[in-house]
Amino acid sequence: MLNIFARASVSRVTDPIGAWLVRRGLSPNAVTVVGTTGTVVGALWFFPRGQLFVGTLVVTLFVLFDLLDGAMARARGRGTPFGAVLDSTCDRIADGALFGAITWWCFVPAGNRWLGVAALVSLVAAQVISYVKARAEAGGLGANGGLMERAERTLLALVGTGLQGLGVPHAVEVALWALAVLTVITVVQRLVAVYHAARETGE
Template identity: 45%
Template sequence: MLSTSGRGFATAVFGPVARLLVRAGVSPDAVTVTGTVAVTAVALWLLPAGHFVVAPLVIAVLVLADSIDGQMARLTGRSTPWGAFLDSTLDRVSDAAIFAGLVLWAVRADDDVTVALALACLVLGSLVPYARARAESLGMSATGGIAERADRLFVVLAAVLAVGLGLPAWVLTVALGLLALASLWTVGQRMAAVYRQSRPGAAAGTRTGAGA
């Protein structure tokens, strides 16, 4: 999910594309699946090969273009729970592919520390949205934190690009380490929020909500 400013930018840039696809009869679900396949292919093809300039730039464009399906759904008035579920689920696939691509690159570079940190980011990046989804399934809210999806993607793609532009590889290693810690902290924040809401006497208004 994009931040408010990111959504505004994406709407301005990709709005005409969304309208064109709607007129062509393309479904929002098809765009969602196509975007996921594209990100996954780029991440698992270019990142392991060390293409650290082209890969993050292409992935960044594709992530911004991820808003097209939502714009199409709003234009057609066909926003559905299935569409929201599909989009959220496939976002996890895209995110996992990015970190898996970095794991493969680090394996080829024989960098065990980066392998471990990229794997940690992959796992923790799945736990952050799971904590929110599980809390909401129990009627509680577990939103926010210092490492939401947009934050994680920005940090990792910026670090990859920086290395691609000539900075040493340890910059990526440090970024992955900080990102892993931030993701772990975010999981802890969300667990603490659910714990507070689950205690006897917790205000009823804190038991529902939505977030990224």
């Protein structure tokens, strides 16, 4: 949903930056890899150590790189098939690292097994949401939309960790249980969308 409502506003900020980076000789693929590497290292270094606020700041910074690679591709006039696959692959790696690190924090520093379960559900459901879309598109079907697309998942998770890091009690707990429920709903939404798309095409 955020992708629909915020894309135009975000593009007004990121497109000039993307064009500037292209003029400096950088490629969208390089920015994708740097952003993913920073997200993975930041999440796996800070969250398991209980440094939630600093980790949130670092991860948020590198997550923003995900906006720039698309802006750079537009500045170059086109993307490439390899760039699209690389971007999608790196998104899955970053998501896995982020939710894996949060899961570790739940089980070890926080010592909350049930919260760890919510984090694991969120992690698995996030990967399934993306897989359903990819598998459907490979079969010529549509599976877009849903309550918890990647932007919403990342935002809600980082708001929870950031507020918890600032001392707001139960912020991660609220965020993760909301994510667990909403991501499972989104999996169902996407499967239903694929079902209807298949019926319309007679498959």
